[in-house]
Amino acid sequence: MSAPLTARTIHRGRLVDVLDDPAVAGPGALRCEPDGALVVAEGVILARGPWPAIAAMHAEGASVIDHGAALIAPGFVDAHVHFPQVDVIASHGKGLMDWLETYTFPAEAAFADPAHAAAMAAIFLDELLRNGATTALVFASVHAAATDALFAAAHARALRLIAGKVMLDRHAPAALCDDAETSHRESAALITRWHGRGRLGYAVTPRFAHTSSPAQLRAAGALLRDHPGVLLQTHLSETMDEIGAVAADYPDACDYLDVYERHGLVGPRSVFAHALHLSAAEWGRLGAAGASVAFCPTSNLFLGSGLFDLAAARRHDVTVALGTDVGAGTSFSMLATMGEAYKVTRLRGGDLSPAQAFYHATLGGARALGLADVIGTLEPGKDADFVVLDTTATPLLARRCGAATDIGDVLFALAVLGDDRAVAQTWVAGALAHAR
Numbered sequence: 001m002s003a004p005l006t007a008r009t010i011h012r013g014r015l016v017d018v019l020d021d022p023a024v025a026g027p028g029a030l031r032c033e034p035d036g037a038l039v040v041a042e043g044v045i046l047a048r049g050p051w052p053a054i055a056a057m058h059a060e061g062a063s064v065i066d067h068g069a070a071l072i073a074p075g076f077v078d079a080h081v082h083f084p085q086v087d088v089i090a091s092h093g094k095g096l097m098d099w100l101e102t103y104t105f106p107a108e109a110a111f112a113d114p115a116h117a118a119a120m121a122a123i124f125l126d127e128l129l130r131n132g133a134t135t136a137l138v139f140a141s142v143h144a145a146a147t148d149a150l151f152a153a154a155h156a157r158a159l160r161l162i163a164g165k166v167m168l169d170r171h172a173p174a175a176l177c178d179d180a181e182t183s184h185r186e187s188a189a190l191i192t193r194w195h196g197r198g199r200l201g202y203a204v205t206p207r208f209a210h211t212s213s214p215a216q217l218r219a220a221g222a223l224l225r226d227h228p229g230v231l232l233q234t235h236l237s238e239t240m241d242e243i244g245a246v247a248a249d250y251p252d253a254c255d256y257l258d259v260y261e262r263h264g265l266v267g268p269r270s271v272f273a274h275a276l277h278l279s280a281a282e283w284g285r286l287g288a289a290g291a292s293v294a295f296c297p298t299s300n301l302f303l304g305s306g307l308f309d310l311a312a313a314r315r316h317d318v319t320v321a322l323g324t325d326v327g328a329g330t331s332f333s334m335l336a337t338m339g340e341a342y343k344v345t346r347l348r349g350g351d352l353s354p355a356q357a358f359y360h361a362t363l364g365g366a367r368a369l370g371l372a373d374v375i376g377t378l379e380p381g382k383d384a385d386f387v388v389l390d391t392t393a394t395p396l397l398a399r400r401c402g403a404a405t406d407i408g409d410v411l412f413a414l415a416v417l418g419d420d421r422a423v424a425q426t427w428v429a430g431a432l433a434h435a436r
């Protein structure tokens, strides 16, 4: 008698993923299996290939889900998003500094109430899943209990979430400030509770240099040294006002990045949001350190912060992920974010191919988060985190995709016309986590 086979599910559809950075590997990095199938067992991709071959090898005893003409793509990686800012999305305002004071800080102060934080965690994670993001790098609030609520909710959903309690001890309302010692102690305790538990990870999260004292940035550096597996996330060079404020706060630093460097915060596990106004020297040092940046086009356009220089990132070999940056970002949709990234690149006089945009939203994000061995493509052995994208979600999308010339053209139409309506299903570790 043979041993019982592990329960397997076969997903049939149009498989699409990007195997490497198309800027380096060329357009062949975009892979499509028009009538393909993904075999999933115990939350992991067991096999992939053309449907006839997969059916012959694996169909016996497996359940088959036929997604028809829909795309099956790796779950998106949202590399920069703020958990406490769901309710400030689409708030009319001015630039970054005003926007923080008027909308963001009051909204974040409400997260002192753990019940509010728990309720908002469910709403926040629902939005990620509705938009096909199966992994995210998240700023929580300054409150340890709110950060616990976010981690607990993500753990219950088996989501691959990396998050951190925000550290800030100045230039913000007193109710939102901690201090260097408290932020160190609470962050260390959160790392112990959550880092490496299930699919969760921790990111040390100083908000940005202006809102952290030198003592607090030293504490952040100590956390990174003492906990080698954790990430560092913060903001860098978003607006000219902010850069001026940081220069006044840290007069000895030669530039903005130097503030982080001298506190031990720049390395291969660091993800910097925005990076809009960097000098060539700063780009060079980011590349040499192996650090990553999160390109957040909807936020940069909304706040009028600036236009990300993707060409400079490529020149200096800096890994680029995509982030929604909700609530300054205007959509949780990584499809919409890809479309806006294209427009920003055009305003810079450059180009962003559909494959390239899709790379930044999937494998590029996985690389930035140090997770490329477990997510980002539809390779056997990786986590079964994927989205089912419906190219007929709206009449216009159906019409446009029906006339598409190739898979790149389909992805481009989805990026420009698509949003959460195009995400038919989101699968997390092999389980259905969202269905439209």
Ligand SMILES: [Zn+2]
Pocket: 080, 081, 082, 235, 273, 325
């Ligand atoms: Zn942000």
